[in-house]
Amino acid sequence: MALWSREALKQGAVMVAPMLLGSVIRSGDVAVRLTEVEAYEGFRDPGSHAYRGPTPRTQIMFGQAGFAYVYFSYGMHHCLNVVCGRTGTASAVLLRGGEVIDGLEVARNRRNAGRSQGHPDRDLARGPARLASALGVDLHHKGVDLCDPASIVQLEMGSPSRSRRVETGPRVGVSGPGGDGTTYPWRFWLGGDPTVSTYRAAKSRLPRSRQEH
């Protein structure tokens, strides 16, 4: 299966994100067909980690397209992004959900480890942290070239026949300095697909004792 070309990814996250639906992210034995993604930009996007400019963590987003940006979140989860756009701009697509199409046993073992109740198969990669977990991706995979056939993690083009309706909406859980209102409708998913995560608005961060007043 052919991999995504770096040139195509240079178009930028907002252009690339809907085109990634139906594509396949493969990490070792496990492969996931993408059904839900979100686009993030840099300075003009308050929801982006790169909004305030490059830091050691976000530097890779300002680099060449086609590399993996992985971040550690909420003290326990990992999320996987594909860096897009031209070098010098911060642009990335967050992989939010998909269907495990290869390595089902490995994915089940990873996701259900230490849990009394197993997840249904359609939940194995439903949500960004679940997807990374199913793939076995963590901070060690940050900076991997997804366009290199020698890499441990690769981004494959989907089969052209898989045409479904692409739907669009606000991104999930994005707060940012300006609040939810400043977010863009940059969440893309395949309508009706059971592996698309359920929408959750950004959690209110003020404790109850400080909300009154």
Added chain:
DNA sequence: CGTGCGATTATCT
């Protein structure tokens, strides 16, 4: 089905 809450730590200010 939906809403609410706490876990747990890299990263930034």
Added chain:
DNA sequence: GATAATCGCACGC
């Protein structure tokens, strides 16, 4: 010291 691009579980309808 505060925050967070989440998840799983509890509980109510």
